[in-house]
Amino acid sequence: MEEFDHREKPAPNPVDTGNKGLFDPDDAVTRRIIDSLPVAIFGKDASDAFRFVVWNKKQTELTGITRDQAIGKTDFDIFPTDEAEGFRKADLGAIEHGEPVEIPEERIDSPINGVIWLKTLKTTVQDSRKNRRWLLGISEDITAQKTAADKLHRTAEELKATQLQLIQAEKMESIGRLAAGVAHEVKNPLSHISMGLDYLKGGVKSDDPNLPVVVGEMSDALERANSIVQGLLDFSGNRSLDLVGSDLASVVDRGLRLVRYEIARSKVQVDIAVGDDLPEVLLDSSKFEQVLVNVFTNALHAMEACDIQESAHRIEISLENATVDFETPEEGERGCRRLKSGEKAVALRVTDTGCGFPKADAEKAFDPFFTTKKTGDGTGLGLSVVQKIIILHGGHISLGPRKDSLRGAEVLILLRPVCITKN
Amino acid sequence: MNTEASPIKVMLVDDEDGFTTLTKMNLERSGKFVVAVENDPVNAAERARHLLPHIIVLDLVMPGMDGGDVAAQIRATPELSNVKIIILTALVSQEEDEASTIPIGGKNFRSLSKPVKIERLEAAICEELGIA
Numbered sequence: 001m002e003e004f005d006h007r008e009k010p011a012p013n014p015v016d017t018g019n020k021g022l023f024d025p026d027d028a029v030t031r032r033i034i035d036s037l038p039v040a041i042f043g044k045d046a047s048d049a050f051r052f053v054v055w056n057k058k059q060t061e062l063t064g065i066t067r068d069q070a071i072g073k074t075d076f077d078i079f080p081t082d083e084a085e086g087f088r089k090a091d092l093g094a095i096e097h098g099e100p101v102e103i104p105e106e107r108i109d110s111p112i113n114g115v116i117w118l119k120t121l122k123t124t125v126q127d128s129r130k131n132r133r134w135l136l137g138i139s140e141d142i143t144a145q146k147t148a149a150d151k152l153h154r155t156a157e158e159l160k161a162t163q164l165q166l167i168q169a170e171k172m173e174s175i176g177r178l179a180a181g182v183a184h185e186v187k188n189p190l191s192h193i194s195m196g197l198d199y200l201k202g203g204v205k206s207d208d209p210n211l212p213v214v215v216g217e218m219s220d221a222l223e224r225a226n227s228i229v230q231g232l233l234d235f236s237g238n239r240s241l242d243l244v245g246s247d248l249a250s251v252v253d254r255g256l257r258l259v260r261y262e263i264a265r266s267k268v269q270v271d272i273a274v275g276d277d278l279p280e281v282l283l284d285s286s287k288f289e290q291v292l293v294n295v296f297t298n299a300l301h302a303m304e305a306c307d308i309q310e311s312a313h314r315i316e317i318s319l320e321n322a323t324v325d326f327e328t329p330e331e332g333e334r335g336c337r338r339l340k341s342g343e344k345a346v347a348l349r350v351t352d353t354g355c356g357f358p359k360a361d362a363e364k365a366f367d368p369f370f371t372t373k374k375t376g377d378g379t380g381l382g383l384s385v386v387q388k389i390i391i392l393h394g395g396h397i398s399l400g401p402r403k404d405s406l407r408g409a410e411v412l413i414l415l416r417p418v419c420i421t422k423n
Numbered sequence: 424m425n426t427e428a429s430p431i432k433v434m435l436v437d438d439e440d441g442f443t444t445l446t447k448m449n450l451e452r453s454g455k456f457v458v459a460v461e462n463d464p465v466n467a468a469e470r471a472r473h474l475l476p477h478i479i480v481l482d483l484v485m486p487g488m489d490g491g492d493v494a495a496q497i498r499a500t501p502e503l504s505n506v507k508i509i510i511l512t513a514l515v516s517q518e519e520d521e522a523s524t525i526p527i528g529g530k531n532f533r534s535l536s537k538p539v540k541i542e543r544l545e546a547a548i549c550e551e552l553g554i555a
Contacts, residue, residue: 184484187513187537188439195445202452210448217441264484387451 005051040139046095047133049074049094050245064112094122095132163388170385171290181261185228239390245280255292262374266300268313279417282298287389294382295350295411302354312354322347339396345414351402362400430457434476438485449541462481464488468496471503478548502535507551510534542546
């Protein structure tokens with residue numbers, strides 16, 4: 001049996017409730033320190049239904065809830081239920097995993113400040129028994145940044161929508177210019193059908209040897225007329241950007257068909273050279289046809305305006321694999337990542353035999369409303385819209401003298417085999 | 424000039440071979456016309472010089488050489504200087520068709536717009552040639 005010791009004994013150790021390890025928030029010094037911080041600080045007791053035990057001055061400023069209103073309460077007592085549920089879920093996650101949890105943005109509906117956005121870091125604090133007992137939160141007010149970012153995003157979306165509207169407007173203008181040509185193209189197959197009907201109306205016997213030819217020609221003509229109209233419908237439709245893997249040579253062919261009438265009238269020779277093993281490119285075919293119509297029409301007009309013997313005029317089109325040998329500026333949120341030096345690309349080159357394009361004009365060619373044509377003859381929007389379409393495809397376009405130094409101008413379009421969007 | 428006894432020799436110049444096939448069938452059906460077709464405008468004037476048609480029905484928009492140049496070549500060929508020419512083209516609207524002529528190289532040519540009824544074409548050919 002131990003001797004009874006009458007010396008004053010030290011007070012027995014208080015029952016270890018685990019509270020050791022957390023600073024005393026009621027301590028005046030502690031409070032002054034946390035109140036002086038420019039970030040919101042809060043603490044919750046996970047062993048007591050996550051009631052608030054710490055609430056600093058900045059937290060009051062942001063939420064409009066005083067310390068006295070918060071301490072001893074839970075999220076569900078002082079915040080709307082949907083917000084409180086979000087906070088609780090994050091708290092439980094932090095307590096469970098023991099790792100700090102960053103909430104990049106959370107929305108608080110403050111009674112005083114209205115909607116505010118906070119970036120919050122939640123971390124756990126162990127008690128003396130090594131239990132994850134307290135949840136400590138540090139919040140930064142990011143309302144201004146969030147508002148600016150949202151506005152920037154909205155502006156970018158509006159800009160993209162406006163660009164697409166501009167592209168559509170220019171397309172309508174192109175269609176107007178093409179209308180006479182399309183009408184001519186459609187009238188031809190219609191005249192086949194008319195002649196065929198005239199023959200049939202004259203009366204045919206079932207064994208008439210001409211009958212299969214007549215019906216065949218009419219059928220072919222009908223398909224041709226339909227495909228011309230369908231081509232125009234496809235060209236005029238599709239307001240949004242719809243990128244699919246496409247054979248560029250086929251798209252160029254369709255573009256040429258849209259201006260077939262203009263080419264026939266101008267008596268210009270058209271030569272096409274397609275390189276081997278060309279990869280597919282991601283294209284919005286309808287919008288790219290708009291680019292082609294614009295480029296081909298400009299070439300035809302340039303040659304028409306150039307006073308040389310008509311029979312010498314030609315358009316040369318080449319498609320080949322290429323390597324980008326210059327830097328292109330990074331596009332913003334709107335478009336695809338732009339081509340970089342050294343990257344593989346598919347090059348479409350269109351040259352004409354007009355009088356060429358002076359360097360000074362070439363630099364301004366893509367400016368809206370710049371035109372070398374006389375007043376009233378075109379709005380000058382064409383090339384600026386063409387450039388926008390190419391940018392949306394993540395490609396590059398340039399205009400200048402022919403690379404082979406012959407008289408005339410050259411348009412070079414570089415397209416990525418694959419387009420990687422920023423998002 | 425033809426008489427009722429011999430068919431009218433028509434030369435049809437148009438790059439659209441489907442159209443020339445069907446038009447030839449229609450014109451020759453009655454026995455009143457015999458039709459030679461030329462789908463390559465570059466050969467048209469030379470071929471016409473050999474055929475010596477009574478009338479040439481000529482399209483305007485053709486690859487390689489348009490109808491205006493063909494008409495000029497024909498007029499410059501002594502054997503063909505007086506051959507009648509009708510322009511048949513999709514370029515002409517119905518309104519312009521009513522005006523009936525189209526100026527090419529300072530001369531007016533009778534014109535018809537495509538699509539054209541065969542009866543109208545036959546009537547135009549006969550009118551140009553001054554026959555019933």
